[in-house]
Amino acid sequence: MDERVDKSAARRAELAGATLKTLSELGYARTSLREIAQNSDFSHGVLHYYFRDKVDLITHCVREYKAVCVTRYDQVVATATTPAQLQAGFLDKLAQTLVEEPHMHRLWYDLRNQSMFEESFRADVAAIDASLERMVWRVVSRFAELLDTPPRVSSATMYALFDGLFQQALLRQLAGDPDAAADLQAAVTSVVAQVVPLEREPVAG
Amino acid sequence: MDERVDKSAARRAELAGATLKTLSELGYARTSLREIAQNSDFSHGVLHYYFRDKVDLITHCVREYKAVCVTRYDQVVATATTPAQLQAGFLDKLAQTLVEEPHMHRLWYDLRNQSMFEESFRADVAAIDASLERMVWRVVSRFAELLDTPPRVSSATMYALFDGLFQQALLRQLAGDPDAAADLQAAVTSVVAQVVPLEREPVAG
DNA sequence: GGAAAAGCTTGACAGTCGTCAAGACACGGG
């Protein structure tokens, strides 16, 4: 019986993978079940054998997506012993994922946007957003710890800032701008210098 | 003859309005020409009388959208004579548009996202993004001028930061979070305090 | 007033969509 559910879970994961691939290539608006099936080894009918409907399938995908993303910087956080090391490692991975996986990232932004229109996605999307926020905060708070300076903005704000920078960089990367990654690194460096600064006078006002 | 083109332009604008409304309600993925026509006084066939195809129609809409948005804060910039006035006016308008026009904003994010997948939208979207960046920069640079302190980040970075904050707030607003607007104002205030600070020691490193 | 032009509607076309029922295939236990 365990074997049965394992098999079933594996197949679901396989189909979820094909779905993620399709979504990342075509975007939500043009992703159809038949197109997904063509990115897998099966026919379009099997999708309704493993998933209730299209929303169920995509929801499952979104959850799977989360697992991959959320640990991206954990290794860097775990091994870095100086602020400079941590910053360099983070910037490296940031640029790397921007250049190597832009399709995966646009898929995420597409789904998050879809959640603005379709309530069925909202809960899962919000959960992933929260996970990503924690991921970013692990990096930033560790950085602050190594610097012995508390961050000057909240976790939620910090995430929004990084997300905005990354999204602009992604737009440029997908438009073919060769400087997108380098400029992202520079911008992040500049912003971090402001919000997790070396010791300085407190801001008045 | 001028009268002809005026009439034609007016009708195009009218249909573009119906398109914007439909897009803001349903999102790009579920917006069809028949649905657009139902949001106007005409039948679906007329869309092909005034626009070559769907892409042409939506592209035209996007350009129209730009005109409305881009002057949102100009009045505030023109009238404010102190930093506090400018900041308060900006935060007011920011919260107001978040609460009153969330559908229009999700439409913009949806189309910008679509441009990650469809090259046909890319140029127009990039142009609007640049316009919005200039809009934000007019506010920030004026603020810095009134404070007699240069901003510590570039125009592009500043826009990305605001955009990230606004997008997070929009997600929360659309999910029904009653604190979305207030938290956005607080976050923007906090960030501005970091990147356009009152005089302080330069950041080392 | 009547013809020409512009504006708009209607209906059809070839596709595609999500969904699902019917049946084919594999496979292990009687």
Place this chain on the structure above:
DNA sequence: CCCGTGTCTTGACGACTGTCAAGCTTTTCC
């Protein structure tokens, strides 16, 4: 061997899509 069960394919359904041609209505102009 056959039967039952889990797995997968096939083909069909009604609905919906963008597009466009044919024709209707209104306006314009002589």
